[in-house]
Structure formats: C-alpha cells, structure tokens
Amino acid sequence: MQDPRLRLLSTAVLSLAAFASTTGAVAALIWWLVFTPRTKALPRPGVLLSLIAMIAVTALVSWWGGGPGVSYLVRMVAVLFLAAWAYAETEEGEMLAVAVWALGDRIGFEIGLIAEMGLTGLAVIRQDIDQIQVALALKGIRIGARSIVPIAALLIVAQIRRADEMARLLVVRGYTLGGRICPLFRTDSRDILASLSAVILGLLSCLPVRDVFILLQ
C-alpha cells in the first residue's frame, strides 16, 4: 500500500476490530491474507516466534485462570501481523508527513517527529541486539535466562541515552516547536479498495450486526 494515510487508517481500524473480538481478529487476518505481501512483511522467524511465544504464554496463563486464552491468542496474533506489515511498509519520513497532513505544522510536526524517532529507535534496537549477540559470542557466553535481564537493561539504557543525545542535538540546532514540510502522497485504486475493505470489515466486526437485522425485521 503506497499511501501512508490509508495504511495507517487500515492498521488502526483493523487492530481495533481484532482487539475487540475474535470475529474481528479473523476478519483482520483474512484482510491481511488478501491485501498484504503476507510472510514477506513478517519479521525474521526467530523474532516472530519469540513474540508469538510471549503472547502464547500470556494466553496460557489467562486460560488457566479461566479467562479467554484462545481468543486472546488469536486477537493478539492478528494485531501482531498487522503491526509487522505496517512497520515493514513504512518508509522514512512517512509518519511525519501523515501527522503534518492531519494536524498541521505545530502539533502535527511534533507528533510526527516523535513517531519518526520511535520508528528509528526500533531499527537501532535491532542493530543493538545484533551487536550484543556478537559481543556475547566473542566472550563465549550463551544467551540464556540469566543474560536476558542485563541485556534488556542495556538496551533500555542505550535507548534513553540516545534520546537524550537527540534532544540535545535538536536544541543545539535551534529546534523549538513545529516545522514546515509539504507532504505529498501517491494513492492508487488498490490502496482505496484495501482501505475501504478494512473500514467495512472493522465496522461489521464492531457493530452488533445481528441487532441491526432484528430491527430491520
């Protein structure tokens, strides 16, 4: 999907639908199968399986406590697949462009800048993890349960430090509030069809459709 506005809209609507009900999650998964490059938009198998495992553990705990464990698993996996697709398709500067288009040069620019920095941070975390894996391999340390907490702490501290450096850099360069850009978007018919389908599926899975038909009768 080329147009980041429609991509963001589709992701938001389908994520809400998937989170709200199992029907919505199934509808979102069908949409994901039809309108995305499917497995090509997913992260590396190791990362994907780790994320699904974390969701599965939470679902298992929920099911064990009498909660909707299976439903939670299906709903969160659907949200994960949508997020992975949206992240893979997003190009640098698109979040800033969408935010400025929607909310203007001041608040929109601020929100867009924060979103851009957040997305860049995700890519940097991936590089950090690769580097830490190399460092551990050189030291002859195998990644296990004992090393996960220090690694997580290291990643968080590194991210806070980078955010601080970025804030100082913005101040040094004279940044105060807002900025001007002229966002340009390309939209094709497939984008419109996909986003329209997403909105319809989202509405159908969120609205109490059965009640509507009863009223019509």
Added chain:
Amino acid sequence: MKVALEDISFSRGPFTLRGSGTFDAGVHLISGPVGSGKSTLALLLAGLLRPGGGAIRRDGVSSALLLLQFPEHHITSPTVAEEVRSWGLAPDDVLARANLSARANDDPFHLSRGELKRLTLACTFMRNPDLLMLDEPFSSLDCTAKRMTCRMIEERDAGITIIFSHERAVLPRVDTIWEMEGGTLTALGSVPGAISRWRHAPPYLAYALEQGARPENIRLSDAQEALCRTQG
C-alpha cells in the same frame, strides 16, 4: 599453529572481498585504507561471517578472540567491573592494566572511547588466545596508549596476532605485512623484505627508503636506526 584462507570470497551488495594465504605464528599487519574490507576480513576470520566461497581452516588453534573496532560494541554489562567479569577475568588486574582502577563501579558508557578501548584491549590481552585479531587497535587512543598497545602486542610470545589497521604513526614490531585494497588481500611477505613493497607504508618509512636506508622493521625507531646507519 596456523590459519589458512583458501580462495575465500564474500559479497555484500556491490562489495566483494577475496583473499588467499596462511597466517603462521607471529604478528601480522593487514594495512589498507578505510573501507577496503579489513573489518569484514576480521569478522570472517573470527567466524562471525561465513565466506560465500572457499574456506578458512584453523590448524592447532584452540582459542580465538577478535577485538572489535568500536569498543562500545563489546559492552554487555552495566558496570566496568562486571564488564571485566563478563570476559571471565578478575577486575583488579585488568583495571590496573587499563589504568581504570578508580572507575570499577561506573557505567561503561560513561567512559570516554579511549578509556573504553584501553579496557577492551586489556581484557583481550589478558585472555591471551592462540589466535588474536585486533581490528583497528590504535583508533581512539592517545600516543602513550598506542605505545602501550604496541608493547602488549610485542610481548605476546606465542600464538598468531593479526592487526587490521590503517595506523600510520605508531606501529609495533611485526613479522609479516599484508595489504587490503578494494576488497582484495595481498600477501607482501616477511619483514624486512616486505617493507619496500608496502604501498601503504607510513611516511617515516617511505622517507627512510627514499634515503636508501633499509629498516629492519616498521617502527619509527627502526626507520631512525636505519637512517643513522646509512648517514653515519
């Protein structure tokens, strides 16, 4: 003890690295400009990258260690002392060697890059592996620390030491010189014979050769001694 490169090749995008040769026991210097492929070769020799073609064979090497170019890439612990322990070493000895005894409880990221380099160098040498690979060991160091690093390299009395560096001012005594350019590794041979074929020789060596001197090795003192012998 030796490491043999058998017609290895490695490609990443438009860049391709190729090389053949044998690293025997002793100190090897692989010189070349920035971006010529030195760090990629270091990662290949350390087994962190796999060659697309050919093979890297180790004979009699029971332990290997690579010092990464950027010292912050080695950090896996929240304090300097714990970082040393993560290398399997006792902090007191290492910190004394790195002149960082007072910084044991500090966050490693609060050290300057030079201090961090001294720390990782001390850890690397204290581990004393059979195969030691040093990627740009002199970067971020002042002249005193560079000379100390040279001394540590020269004091290693066994094993294979491979230095990947574009340093052109402070260098240790070496046994063999290699050149890396445009992704191609070329063996220049043993010192002192290889010095006259060394295109990336530091200015003081190039000057000594121009004056007709024949330095015994690649250090500044070797060039000065050779000039003294020539000029009387």
